[in-house]
Amino acid sequence: MILEDFIVIDKIGLFCKYGNFYLDPKEAVKNAVISHAHGDHAVGGNLNVYCTEATSLFMLHRYRKFAGGEFNIIDYHQTFDVNDVKVQFIPAGHILGSAMILMEYMGIKYLYTGDYKLQPDKTCEPVEFVEADVLITETTFADPQTQHPVAEAEILKLNSTQSNIMLGAYALGKCQRLISLMNEYCTEKRILVHYSMLPFVKIYEQMGIDLGKYEIYDRKVMKNNQTNMVYMVPPLVFKSYFKAINVVRIFATGWKHLQTGQEIQLYISDHADWNDIILTIEKVKPQQVWTNHGNGQHLKKHYEKSLVVKLLN
Structure with missing residues:
Protein backbone atom coordinates (compact mmCIF):
# COMPACT_ATOMS: atom_id res chain seq x y z
CA MET A 1 0.00 0.00 0.00
CA ILE A 2 1.33 3.42 -0.99
CA LEU A 3 1.87 5.62 2.04
CA GLU A 4 0.55 9.08 1.21
CA ASP A 5 2.79 10.57 3.89
CA PHE A 6 5.96 8.71 2.87
CA ILE A 7 7.34 12.05 1.68
CA VAL A 8 6.00 15.27 3.14
CA ILE A 9 7.14 18.80 2.40
CA ASP A 10 7.97 21.38 5.06
CA LYS A 11 10.03 24.57 5.21
CA ILE A 12 13.27 22.55 5.05
CA GLY A 13 12.24 20.43 2.08
CA LEU A 14 11.13 16.87 1.36
CA PHE A 15 11.10 14.77 4.53
CA CYS A 16 10.86 10.98 4.79
CA LYS A 17 9.76 10.36 8.36
CA TYR A 18 9.98 6.58 7.93
CA GLY A 19 13.72 6.88 7.32
CA ASN A 20 14.22 10.12 9.27
CA PHE A 21 16.00 11.86 6.39
CA TYR A 22 15.53 14.75 4.01
CA LEU A 23 15.89 14.72 0.24
CA ASP A 24 17.92 17.76 -0.87
CA PRO A 25 17.17 19.81 2.27
CA LYS A 26 17.26 23.61 2.10
CA GLU A 27 18.79 23.84 5.58
CA ALA A 28 21.32 21.69 7.42
CA VAL A 29 19.78 18.53 8.90
CA LYS A 30 20.89 15.34 10.64
CA ASN A 31 20.45 13.03 7.64
CA ALA A 32 20.55 14.39 4.07
CA VAL A 33 20.25 12.29 0.92
CA ILE A 34 21.52 14.54 -1.87
CA SER A 35 20.55 14.09 -5.53
CA HIS A 36 23.17 16.45 -6.99
CA ALA A 37 25.45 19.34 -6.09
CA HIS A 38 23.62 22.42 -7.37
CA GLY A 39 23.21 24.96 -4.59
CA ASP A 40 19.40 24.74 -4.49
CA HIS A 41 19.65 21.00 -3.78
CA ALA A 42 22.86 20.66 -1.74
CA VAL A 43 23.47 22.92 1.24
CA GLY A 44 26.42 22.60 3.58
CA GLY A 45 26.44 21.68 7.25
CA ASN A 46 24.45 18.42 7.24
CA LEU A 47 25.56 15.93 9.89
CA ASN A 48 25.28 12.81 7.68
CA VAL A 49 25.38 13.18 3.89
CA TYR A 50 24.56 10.41 1.44
CA CYS A 51 25.62 11.19 -2.14
CA THR A 52 27.73 10.12 -5.12
CA GLU A 53 31.47 10.76 -5.23
CA ALA A 54 31.24 13.61 -7.74
CA THR A 55 28.54 15.32 -5.68
CA SER A 56 30.75 15.11 -2.59
CA LEU A 57 33.70 16.67 -4.44
CA PHE A 58 31.58 19.57 -5.70
CA MET A 59 30.14 20.17 -2.22
CA LEU A 60 33.56 19.99 -0.57
CA HIS A 61 34.86 22.60 -3.00
CA ARG A 62 31.90 24.93 -2.57
CA TYR A 63 31.49 24.73 1.22
CA ARG A 64 35.04 23.75 2.29
CA LYS A 65 35.13 22.82 5.98
CA PHE A 66 31.42 23.61 6.29
CA ALA A 67 30.43 21.03 3.67
CA GLY A 68 29.10 18.59 6.25
CA GLY A 69 29.93 16.08 8.95
CA GLU A 70 30.28 12.56 7.55
CA PHE A 71 30.06 11.97 3.80
CA ASN A 72 28.76 8.53 2.88
CA ILE A 73 29.87 8.01 -0.73
CA ILE A 74 27.50 5.69 -2.54
CA ASP A 75 27.94 4.17 -6.01
CA TYR A 76 25.08 4.02 -8.48
CA HIS A 77 22.83 0.95 -7.98
CA GLN A 78 24.37 0.22 -4.56
CA THR A 79 21.64 -0.43 -1.98
CA PHE A 80 22.08 1.22 1.39
CA ASP A 81 19.85 1.65 4.42
CA VAL A 82 18.87 4.91 6.02
CA ASN A 83 17.16 3.70 9.16
CA ASP A 84 14.28 1.53 7.89
CA VAL A 85 14.31 2.63 4.25
CA LYS A 86 16.35 0.94 1.51
CA VAL A 87 17.86 3.47 -0.92
CA GLN A 88 19.63 3.37 -4.29
CA PHE A 89 21.10 6.05 -6.54
CA ILE A 90 20.13 5.86 -10.23
CA PRO A 91 21.87 8.08 -12.86
CA ALA A 92 19.76 11.18 -13.56
CA GLY A 93 21.65 12.66 -16.53
CA HIS A 94 21.44 16.20 -15.12
CA ILE A 95 25.10 16.91 -14.29
CA LEU A 96 28.09 14.77 -13.32
CA GLY A 97 27.19 12.67 -10.28
CA SER A 98 23.49 13.53 -10.37
CA ALA A 99 21.16 10.81 -9.16
CA MET A 100 17.55 9.85 -8.94
CA ILE A 101 16.85 8.42 -5.50
CA LEU A 102 14.99 5.11 -5.37
CA MET A 103 13.52 4.36 -1.94
CA GLU A 104 11.82 1.15 -0.88
CA TYR A 105 9.74 0.71 2.26
CA MET A 106 7.31 -2.10 3.09
CA GLY A 107 7.57 -3.41 -0.46
CA ILE A 108 6.62 -0.09 -2.12
CA LYS A 109 9.10 1.78 -4.31
CA TYR A 110 9.25 5.59 -4.44
CA LEU A 111 11.49 7.24 -7.05
CA TYR A 112 12.56 10.85 -6.49
CA THR A 113 14.05 12.30 -9.67
CA GLY A 114 15.82 15.39 -8.38
CA ASP A 115 16.70 17.34 -11.53
CA TYR A 116 17.13 15.18 -14.62
CA LYS A 117 17.45 15.30 -18.38
CA LEU A 118 17.07 12.78 -21.16
CA GLN A 119 19.16 14.54 -23.82
CA PRO A 120 22.57 12.95 -24.45
CA ASP A 121 25.48 14.61 -22.67
CA LYS A 122 29.06 13.34 -22.86
CA THR A 123 29.99 15.15 -19.63
CA CYS A 124 27.80 13.13 -17.27
CA GLU A 125 26.31 9.70 -16.73
CA PRO A 126 23.27 9.07 -18.99
CA VAL A 127 19.86 8.88 -17.36
CA GLU A 128 18.52 5.44 -16.50
CA PHE A 129 14.94 4.37 -15.84
CA VAL A 130 13.67 2.05 -13.14
CA GLU A 131 10.11 1.09 -12.39
CA ALA A 132 8.51 2.39 -9.20
CA ASP A 133 5.09 2.58 -7.58
CA VAL A 134 5.39 6.33 -7.01
CA LEU A 135 7.30 8.79 -9.19
CA ILE A 136 8.25 12.04 -7.45
CA THR A 137 9.25 14.18 -10.41
CA GLU A 138 10.59 17.67 -10.84
CA THR A 139 8.27 19.81 -12.99
CA THR A 140 10.54 22.74 -13.84
CA PHE A 141 9.44 22.65 -17.50
CA ALA A 142 6.25 20.57 -17.19
CA ASP A 143 4.31 22.58 -19.76
CA PRO A 144 3.09 21.14 -23.09
CA GLN A 145 4.32 24.34 -24.76
CA THR A 146 7.90 23.69 -23.65
CA GLN A 147 10.04 21.46 -25.83
CA HIS A 148 13.81 21.84 -25.65
CA PRO A 149 15.67 21.85 -28.96
CA VAL A 150 18.56 19.45 -29.51
CA THR A 260 15.06 38.36 -23.77
CA GLY A 261 17.44 40.93 -25.20
CA GLN A 262 20.17 38.43 -26.07
CA GLU A 263 21.66 38.85 -29.55
CA ILE A 264 21.64 35.09 -30.14
CA GLN A 265 19.20 32.89 -28.25
CA LEU A 266 20.83 29.68 -27.08
CA TYR A 267 18.23 27.25 -25.73
CA ILE A 268 20.31 24.61 -24.00
CA SER A 269 18.68 23.15 -20.91
CA ASP A 270 19.78 20.49 -18.44
CA HIS A 271 16.21 19.67 -17.39
CA ALA A 272 13.52 17.38 -18.76
CA ASP A 273 10.93 19.12 -20.93
CA TRP A 274 7.26 18.14 -21.27
CA ASN A 275 7.83 15.24 -23.66
CA ASP A 276 10.70 13.94 -21.55
CA ILE A 277 8.55 13.93 -18.41
CA ILE A 278 5.77 12.09 -20.22
CA LEU A 279 8.29 9.51 -21.49
CA THR A 280 9.74 9.12 -18.00
CA ILE A 281 6.29 8.38 -16.61
CA GLU A 282 5.81 5.76 -19.33
CA LYS A 283 9.14 4.13 -18.45
CA VAL A 284 8.72 4.21 -14.66
CA LYS A 285 5.10 2.94 -14.84
CA PRO A 286 4.02 4.46 -11.52
CA GLN A 287 0.64 4.08 -9.88
CA GLN A 288 0.94 7.67 -8.70
CA VAL A 289 2.95 10.74 -9.70
CA TRP A 290 3.88 13.34 -7.09
CA THR A 291 5.16 16.65 -8.45
CA ASN A 292 7.78 18.96 -6.98
CA HIS A 293 10.10 21.83 -7.90
CA GLY A 294 7.82 23.55 -10.40
CA ASN A 295 4.18 23.58 -11.44
CA GLY A 296 2.45 20.22 -11.73
CA GLN A 297 -0.95 21.51 -12.79
CA HIS A 298 -0.45 20.62 -16.46
CA LEU A 299 0.46 17.04 -15.55
CA LYS A 300 -2.52 16.77 -13.24
CA LYS A 301 -4.84 17.86 -16.04
CA HIS A 302 -3.13 15.63 -18.62
CA TYR A 303 -3.60 12.52 -16.48
CA GLU A 304 -6.90 13.43 -14.79
CA LYS A 305 -8.66 10.34 -16.16
CA SER A 306 -5.82 7.83 -16.07
CA LEU A 307 -3.32 8.46 -13.25
CA VAL A 308 -3.24 9.93 -9.76
CA VAL A 309 -1.14 13.11 -9.78
CA LYS A 310 -0.48 14.80 -6.43
CA LEU A 311 1.13 18.21 -6.08
CA LEU A 312 3.62 18.27 -3.20
CA ASN A 313 4.21 22.03 -3.44
Missing part, protein backbone atom coordinates in the same frame (compact mmCIF):
# COMPACT_ATOMS: atom_id res chain seq x y z
CA ALA A 151 21.67 20.92 -27.87
CA GLU A 152 23.96 19.79 -30.69
CA ALA A 153 21.89 21.86 -33.13
CA GLU A 154 21.66 24.87 -30.82
CA ILE A 155 25.41 25.12 -30.25
CA LEU A 156 25.91 25.56 -34.00
CA LYS A 157 24.35 29.02 -33.62
CA LEU A 158 27.69 30.18 -32.22
CA ASN A 159 29.20 29.57 -35.66
CA SER A 160 26.87 32.18 -37.15
CA THR A 161 29.16 34.97 -35.92
CA GLN A 162 32.91 35.48 -35.95
CA SER A 163 32.61 38.24 -33.36
CA ASN A 164 33.88 37.54 -29.88
CA ILE A 165 31.20 36.10 -27.60
CA MET A 166 30.48 36.57 -23.92
CA LEU A 167 28.70 33.34 -23.01
CA GLY A 168 26.81 33.22 -19.73
CA ALA A 169 26.37 29.80 -18.14
CA TYR A 170 26.00 28.14 -14.76
CA ALA A 171 29.41 27.21 -13.37
CA LEU A 172 28.52 23.60 -12.55
CA GLY A 173 27.15 21.34 -15.26
CA LYS A 174 26.21 23.80 -17.99
CA CYS A 175 29.74 25.22 -18.26
CA GLN A 176 31.33 21.81 -18.74
CA ARG A 177 28.66 20.65 -21.19
CA LEU A 178 29.17 23.79 -23.30
CA ILE A 179 32.95 23.37 -23.36
CA SER A 180 32.51 19.84 -24.65
CA LEU A 181 29.89 20.84 -27.24
CA MET A 182 31.97 23.74 -28.54
CA ASN A 183 35.04 21.56 -28.89
CA GLU A 184 33.02 19.16 -31.01
CA TYR A 185 30.82 21.53 -33.06
CA CYS A 186 32.51 24.95 -32.95
CA THR A 187 36.07 24.01 -33.68
CA GLU A 188 37.09 27.50 -34.87
CA LYS A 189 36.26 28.98 -31.47
CA ARG A 190 38.86 29.59 -28.78
CA ILE A 191 37.33 29.01 -25.35
CA LEU A 192 38.26 31.20 -22.38
CA VAL A 193 36.84 30.27 -18.98
CA HIS A 194 36.27 32.60 -16.01
CA TYR A 195 38.53 31.68 -13.10
CA SER A 196 35.60 30.95 -10.75
CA MET A 197 34.44 28.12 -13.02
CA LEU A 198 37.79 26.36 -13.23
CA PRO A 199 37.60 24.34 -9.97
CA PHE A 200 34.44 22.60 -11.17
CA VAL A 201 36.05 22.02 -14.57
CA LYS A 202 39.05 20.43 -12.85
CA ILE A 203 36.80 18.13 -10.80
CA TYR A 204 35.17 16.93 -14.02
CA GLU A 205 38.61 16.13 -15.38
CA GLN A 206 39.60 14.49 -12.09
CA MET A 207 36.57 12.23 -12.52
CA GLY A 208 37.77 11.21 -15.98
CA ILE A 209 35.66 13.52 -18.18
CA ASP A 210 37.53 14.81 -21.25
CA LEU A 211 36.05 18.24 -22.03
CA GLY A 212 38.51 19.21 -24.74
CA LYS A 213 40.50 22.44 -25.08
CA TYR A 214 39.94 25.58 -23.00
CA GLU A 215 42.01 28.33 -21.37
CA ILE A 216 41.69 30.50 -18.30
CA TYR A 217 40.46 33.97 -19.23
CA ASP A 218 43.20 36.48 -20.02
CA ARG A 219 42.12 40.06 -20.70
CA LYS A 220 45.04 40.66 -23.04
CA VAL A 221 44.21 37.60 -25.11
CA MET A 222 40.61 38.74 -25.49
CA LYS A 223 41.68 42.28 -26.35
CA ASN A 224 44.27 41.24 -28.91
CA ASN A 225 42.00 38.77 -30.71
CA GLN A 226 38.90 40.30 -32.22
CA THR A 227 37.30 37.17 -33.67
CA ASN A 228 36.17 33.68 -32.65
CA MET A 229 36.85 34.07 -28.92
CA VAL A 230 34.26 32.71 -26.48
CA TYR A 231 34.56 34.05 -22.95
CA MET A 232 32.45 31.89 -20.64
CA VAL A 233 31.29 33.56 -17.43
CA PRO A 234 28.91 32.68 -14.56
CA PRO A 235 25.50 34.45 -14.32
CA LEU A 236 26.53 37.18 -11.85
CA VAL A 237 29.49 38.20 -14.00
CA PHE A 238 27.32 38.10 -17.13
CA LYS A 239 24.82 40.47 -15.50
CA SER A 240 27.49 42.82 -14.18
CA TYR A 241 29.10 43.11 -17.63
CA PHE A 242 25.89 44.26 -19.28
CA LYS A 243 27.75 47.20 -20.90
CA ALA A 244 30.52 45.04 -22.34
CA ILE A 245 31.50 46.22 -25.80
CA ASN A 246 32.78 44.42 -28.89
CA VAL A 247 31.17 41.12 -27.86
CA VAL A 248 27.99 39.28 -28.73
CA ARG A 249 26.16 38.54 -25.49
CA ILE A 250 24.60 35.07 -25.21
CA PHE A 251 23.17 33.22 -22.21
CA ALA A 252 22.68 29.45 -22.38
CA THR A 253 19.40 28.43 -20.73
CA GLY A 254 16.08 26.76 -21.34
CA TRP A 255 14.18 29.70 -19.84
CA LYS A 256 12.60 31.96 -22.46
CA HIS A 257 12.49 35.02 -20.18
CA LEU A 258 16.28 34.84 -19.73
CA GLN A 259 16.73 34.96 -23.50
Whole structure:
Protein backbone atom coordinates (compact mmCIF):
# COMPACT_ATOMS: atom_id res chain seq x y z
CA MET A 1 0.00 0.00 0.00
CA ILE A 2 1.33 3.42 -0.99
CA LEU A 3 1.87 5.62 2.04
CA GLU A 4 0.55 9.08 1.21
CA ASP A 5 2.79 10.57 3.89
CA PHE A 6 5.96 8.71 2.87
CA ILE A 7 7.34 12.05 1.68
CA VAL A 8 6.00 15.27 3.14
CA ILE A 9 7.14 18.80 2.40
CA ASP A 10 7.97 21.38 5.06
CA LYS A 11 10.03 24.57 5.21
CA ILE A 12 13.27 22.55 5.05
CA GLY A 13 12.24 20.43 2.08
CA LEU A 14 11.13 16.87 1.36
CA PHE A 15 11.10 14.77 4.53
CA CYS A 16 10.86 10.98 4.79
CA LYS A 17 9.76 10.36 8.36
CA TYR A 18 9.98 6.58 7.93
CA GLY A 19 13.72 6.88 7.32
CA ASN A 20 14.22 10.12 9.27
CA PHE A 21 16.00 11.86 6.39
CA TYR A 22 15.53 14.75 4.01
CA LEU A 23 15.89 14.72 0.24
CA ASP A 24 17.92 17.76 -0.87
CA PRO A 25 17.17 19.81 2.27
CA LYS A 26 17.26 23.61 2.10
CA GLU A 27 18.79 23.84 5.58
CA ALA A 28 21.32 21.69 7.42
CA VAL A 29 19.78 18.53 8.90
CA LYS A 30 20.89 15.34 10.64
CA ASN A 31 20.45 13.03 7.64
CA ALA A 32 20.55 14.39 4.07
CA VAL A 33 20.25 12.29 0.92
CA ILE A 34 21.52 14.54 -1.87
CA SER A 35 20.55 14.09 -5.53
CA HIS A 36 23.17 16.45 -6.99
CA ALA A 37 25.45 19.34 -6.09
CA HIS A 38 23.62 22.42 -7.37
CA GLY A 39 23.21 24.96 -4.59
CA ASP A 40 19.40 24.74 -4.49
CA HIS A 41 19.65 21.00 -3.78
CA ALA A 42 22.86 20.66 -1.74
CA VAL A 43 23.47 22.92 1.24
CA GLY A 44 26.42 22.60 3.58
CA GLY A 45 26.44 21.68 7.25
CA ASN A 46 24.45 18.42 7.24
CA LEU A 47 25.56 15.93 9.89
CA ASN A 48 25.28 12.81 7.68
CA VAL A 49 25.38 13.18 3.89
CA TYR A 50 24.56 10.41 1.44
CA CYS A 51 25.62 11.19 -2.14
CA THR A 52 27.73 10.12 -5.12
CA GLU A 53 31.47 10.76 -5.23
CA ALA A 54 31.24 13.61 -7.74
CA THR A 55 28.54 15.32 -5.68
CA SER A 56 30.75 15.11 -2.59
CA LEU A 57 33.70 16.67 -4.44
CA PHE A 58 31.58 19.57 -5.70
CA MET A 59 30.14 20.17 -2.22
CA LEU A 60 33.56 19.99 -0.57
CA HIS A 61 34.86 22.60 -3.00
CA ARG A 62 31.90 24.93 -2.57
CA TYR A 63 31.49 24.73 1.22
CA ARG A 64 35.04 23.75 2.29
CA LYS A 65 35.13 22.82 5.98
CA PHE A 66 31.42 23.61 6.29
CA ALA A 67 30.43 21.03 3.67
CA GLY A 68 29.10 18.59 6.25
CA GLY A 69 29.93 16.08 8.95
CA GLU A 70 30.28 12.56 7.55
CA PHE A 71 30.06 11.97 3.80
CA ASN A 72 28.76 8.53 2.88
CA ILE A 73 29.87 8.01 -0.73
CA ILE A 74 27.50 5.69 -2.54
CA ASP A 75 27.94 4.17 -6.01
CA TYR A 76 25.08 4.02 -8.48
CA HIS A 77 22.83 0.95 -7.98
CA GLN A 78 24.37 0.22 -4.56
CA THR A 79 21.64 -0.43 -1.98
CA PHE A 80 22.08 1.22 1.39
CA ASP A 81 19.85 1.65 4.42
CA VAL A 82 18.87 4.91 6.02
CA ASN A 83 17.16 3.70 9.16
CA ASP A 84 14.28 1.53 7.89
CA VAL A 85 14.31 2.63 4.25
CA LYS A 86 16.35 0.94 1.51
CA VAL A 87 17.86 3.47 -0.92
CA GLN A 88 19.63 3.37 -4.29
CA PHE A 89 21.10 6.05 -6.54
CA ILE A 90 20.13 5.86 -10.23
CA PRO A 91 21.87 8.08 -12.86
CA ALA A 92 19.76 11.18 -13.56
CA GLY A 93 21.65 12.66 -16.53
CA HIS A 94 21.44 16.20 -15.12
CA ILE A 95 25.10 16.91 -14.29
CA LEU A 96 28.09 14.77 -13.32
CA GLY A 97 27.19 12.67 -10.28
CA SER A 98 23.49 13.53 -10.37
CA ALA A 99 21.16 10.81 -9.16
CA MET A 100 17.55 9.85 -8.94
CA ILE A 101 16.85 8.42 -5.50
CA LEU A 102 14.99 5.11 -5.37
CA MET A 103 13.52 4.36 -1.94
CA GLU A 104 11.82 1.15 -0.88
CA TYR A 105 9.74 0.71 2.26
CA MET A 106 7.31 -2.10 3.09
CA GLY A 107 7.57 -3.41 -0.46
CA ILE A 108 6.62 -0.09 -2.12
CA LYS A 109 9.10 1.78 -4.31
CA TYR A 110 9.25 5.59 -4.44
CA LEU A 111 11.49 7.24 -7.05
CA TYR A 112 12.56 10.85 -6.49
CA THR A 113 14.05 12.30 -9.67
CA GLY A 114 15.82 15.39 -8.38
CA ASP A 115 16.70 17.34 -11.53
CA TYR A 116 17.13 15.18 -14.62
CA LYS A 117 17.45 15.30 -18.38
CA LEU A 118 17.07 12.78 -21.16
CA GLN A 119 19.16 14.54 -23.82
CA PRO A 120 22.57 12.95 -24.45
CA ASP A 121 25.48 14.61 -22.67
CA LYS A 122 29.06 13.34 -22.86
CA THR A 123 29.99 15.15 -19.63
CA CYS A 124 27.80 13.13 -17.27
CA GLU A 125 26.31 9.70 -16.73
CA PRO A 126 23.27 9.07 -18.99
CA VAL A 127 19.86 8.88 -17.36
CA GLU A 128 18.52 5.44 -16.50
CA PHE A 129 14.94 4.37 -15.84
CA VAL A 130 13.67 2.05 -13.14
CA GLU A 131 10.11 1.09 -12.39
CA ALA A 132 8.51 2.39 -9.20
CA ASP A 133 5.09 2.58 -7.58
CA VAL A 134 5.39 6.33 -7.01
CA LEU A 135 7.30 8.79 -9.19
CA ILE A 136 8.25 12.04 -7.45
CA THR A 137 9.25 14.18 -10.41
CA GLU A 138 10.59 17.67 -10.84
CA THR A 139 8.27 19.81 -12.99
CA THR A 140 10.54 22.74 -13.84
CA PHE A 141 9.44 22.65 -17.50
CA ALA A 142 6.25 20.57 -17.19
CA ASP A 143 4.31 22.58 -19.76
CA PRO A 144 3.09 21.14 -23.09
CA GLN A 145 4.32 24.34 -24.76
CA THR A 146 7.90 23.69 -23.65
CA GLN A 147 10.04 21.46 -25.83
CA HIS A 148 13.81 21.84 -25.65
CA PRO A 149 15.67 21.85 -28.96
CA VAL A 150 18.56 19.45 -29.51
CA ALA A 151 21.67 20.92 -27.87
CA GLU A 152 23.96 19.79 -30.69
CA ALA A 153 21.89 21.86 -33.13
CA GLU A 154 21.66 24.87 -30.82
CA ILE A 155 25.41 25.12 -30.25
CA LEU A 156 25.91 25.56 -34.00
CA LYS A 157 24.35 29.02 -33.62
CA LEU A 158 27.69 30.18 -32.22
CA ASN A 159 29.20 29.57 -35.66
CA SER A 160 26.87 32.18 -37.15
CA THR A 161 29.16 34.97 -35.92
CA GLN A 162 32.91 35.48 -35.95
CA SER A 163 32.61 38.24 -33.36
CA ASN A 164 33.88 37.54 -29.88
CA ILE A 165 31.20 36.10 -27.60
CA MET A 166 30.48 36.57 -23.92
CA LEU A 167 28.70 33.34 -23.01
CA GLY A 168 26.81 33.22 -19.73
CA ALA A 169 26.37 29.80 -18.14
CA TYR A 170 26.00 28.14 -14.76
CA ALA A 171 29.41 27.21 -13.37
CA LEU A 172 28.52 23.60 -12.55
CA GLY A 173 27.15 21.34 -15.26
CA LYS A 174 26.21 23.80 -17.99
CA CYS A 175 29.74 25.22 -18.26
CA GLN A 176 31.33 21.81 -18.74
CA ARG A 177 28.66 20.65 -21.19
CA LEU A 178 29.17 23.79 -23.30
CA ILE A 179 32.95 23.37 -23.36
CA SER A 180 32.51 19.84 -24.65
CA LEU A 181 29.89 20.84 -27.24
CA MET A 182 31.97 23.74 -28.54
CA ASN A 183 35.04 21.56 -28.89
CA GLU A 184 33.02 19.16 -31.01
CA TYR A 185 30.82 21.53 -33.06
CA CYS A 186 32.51 24.95 -32.95
CA THR A 187 36.07 24.01 -33.68
CA GLU A 188 37.09 27.50 -34.87
CA LYS A 189 36.26 28.98 -31.47
CA ARG A 190 38.86 29.59 -28.78
CA ILE A 191 37.33 29.01 -25.35
CA LEU A 192 38.26 31.20 -22.38
CA VAL A 193 36.84 30.27 -18.98
CA HIS A 194 36.27 32.60 -16.01
CA TYR A 195 38.53 31.68 -13.10
CA SER A 196 35.60 30.95 -10.75
CA MET A 197 34.44 28.12 -13.02
CA LEU A 198 37.79 26.36 -13.23
CA PRO A 199 37.60 24.34 -9.97
CA PHE A 200 34.44 22.60 -11.17
CA VAL A 201 36.05 22.02 -14.57
CA LYS A 202 39.05 20.43 -12.85
CA ILE A 203 36.80 18.13 -10.80
CA TYR A 204 35.17 16.93 -14.02
CA GLU A 205 38.61 16.13 -15.38
CA GLN A 206 39.60 14.49 -12.09
CA MET A 207 36.57 12.23 -12.52
CA GLY A 208 37.77 11.21 -15.98
CA ILE A 209 35.66 13.52 -18.18
CA ASP A 210 37.53 14.81 -21.25
CA LEU A 211 36.05 18.24 -22.03
CA GLY A 212 38.51 19.21 -24.74
CA LYS A 213 40.50 22.44 -25.08
CA TYR A 214 39.94 25.58 -23.00
CA GLU A 215 42.01 28.33 -21.37
CA ILE A 216 41.69 30.50 -18.30
CA TYR A 217 40.46 33.97 -19.23
CA ASP A 218 43.20 36.48 -20.02
CA ARG A 219 42.12 40.06 -20.70
CA LYS A 220 45.04 40.66 -23.04
CA VAL A 221 44.21 37.60 -25.11
CA MET A 222 40.61 38.74 -25.49
CA LYS A 223 41.68 42.28 -26.35
CA ASN A 224 44.27 41.24 -28.91
CA ASN A 225 42.00 38.77 -30.71
CA GLN A 226 38.90 40.30 -32.22
CA THR A 227 37.30 37.17 -33.67
CA ASN A 228 36.17 33.68 -32.65
CA MET A 229 36.85 34.07 -28.92
CA VAL A 230 34.26 32.71 -26.48
CA TYR A 231 34.56 34.05 -22.95
CA MET A 232 32.45 31.89 -20.64
CA VAL A 233 31.29 33.56 -17.43
CA PRO A 234 28.91 32.68 -14.56
CA PRO A 235 25.50 34.45 -14.32
CA LEU A 236 26.53 37.18 -11.85
CA VAL A 237 29.49 38.20 -14.00
CA PHE A 238 27.32 38.10 -17.13
CA LYS A 239 24.82 40.47 -15.50
CA SER A 240 27.49 42.82 -14.18
CA TYR A 241 29.10 43.11 -17.63
CA PHE A 242 25.89 44.26 -19.28
CA LYS A 243 27.75 47.20 -20.90
CA ALA A 244 30.52 45.04 -22.34
CA ILE A 245 31.50 46.22 -25.80
CA ASN A 246 32.78 44.42 -28.89
CA VAL A 247 31.17 41.12 -27.86
CA VAL A 248 27.99 39.28 -28.73
CA ARG A 249 26.16 38.54 -25.49
CA ILE A 250 24.60 35.07 -25.21
CA PHE A 251 23.17 33.22 -22.21
CA ALA A 252 22.68 29.45 -22.38
CA THR A 253 19.40 28.43 -20.73
CA GLY A 254 16.08 26.76 -21.34
CA TRP A 255 14.18 29.70 -19.84
CA LYS A 256 12.60 31.96 -22.46
CA HIS A 257 12.49 35.02 -20.18
CA LEU A 258 16.28 34.84 -19.73
CA GLN A 259 16.73 34.96 -23.50
CA THR A 260 15.06 38.36 -23.77
CA GLY A 261 17.44 40.93 -25.20
CA GLN A 262 20.17 38.43 -26.07
CA GLU A 263 21.66 38.85 -29.55
CA ILE A 264 21.64 35.09 -30.14
CA GLN A 265 19.20 32.89 -28.25
CA LEU A 266 20.83 29.68 -27.08
CA TYR A 267 18.23 27.25 -25.73
CA ILE A 268 20.31 24.61 -24.00
CA SER A 269 18.68 23.15 -20.91
CA ASP A 270 19.78 20.49 -18.44
CA HIS A 271 16.21 19.67 -17.39
CA ALA A 272 13.52 17.38 -18.76
CA ASP A 273 10.93 19.12 -20.93
CA TRP A 274 7.26 18.14 -21.27
CA ASN A 275 7.83 15.24 -23.66
CA ASP A 276 10.70 13.94 -21.55
CA ILE A 277 8.55 13.93 -18.41
CA ILE A 278 5.77 12.09 -20.22
CA LEU A 279 8.29 9.51 -21.49
CA THR A 280 9.74 9.12 -18.00
CA ILE A 281 6.29 8.38 -16.61
CA GLU A 282 5.81 5.76 -19.33
CA LYS A 283 9.14 4.13 -18.45
CA VAL A 284 8.72 4.21 -14.66
CA LYS A 285 5.10 2.94 -14.84
CA PRO A 286 4.02 4.46 -11.52
CA GLN A 287 0.64 4.08 -9.88
CA GLN A 288 0.94 7.67 -8.70
CA VAL A 289 2.95 10.74 -9.70
CA TRP A 290 3.88 13.34 -7.09
CA THR A 291 5.16 16.65 -8.45
CA ASN A 292 7.78 18.96 -6.98
CA HIS A 293 10.10 21.83 -7.90
CA GLY A 294 7.82 23.55 -10.40
CA ASN A 295 4.18 23.58 -11.44
CA GLY A 296 2.45 20.22 -11.73
CA GLN A 297 -0.95 21.51 -12.79
CA HIS A 298 -0.45 20.62 -16.46
CA LEU A 299 0.46 17.04 -15.55
CA LYS A 300 -2.52 16.77 -13.24
CA LYS A 301 -4.84 17.86 -16.04
CA HIS A 302 -3.13 15.63 -18.62
CA TYR A 303 -3.60 12.52 -16.48
CA GLU A 304 -6.90 13.43 -14.79
CA LYS A 305 -8.66 10.34 -16.16
CA SER A 306 -5.82 7.83 -16.07
CA LEU A 307 -3.32 8.46 -13.25
CA VAL A 308 -3.24 9.93 -9.76
CA VAL A 309 -1.14 13.11 -9.78
CA LYS A 310 -0.48 14.80 -6.43
CA LEU A 311 1.13 18.21 -6.08
CA LEU A 312 3.62 18.27 -3.20
CA ASN A 313 4.21 22.03 -3.44
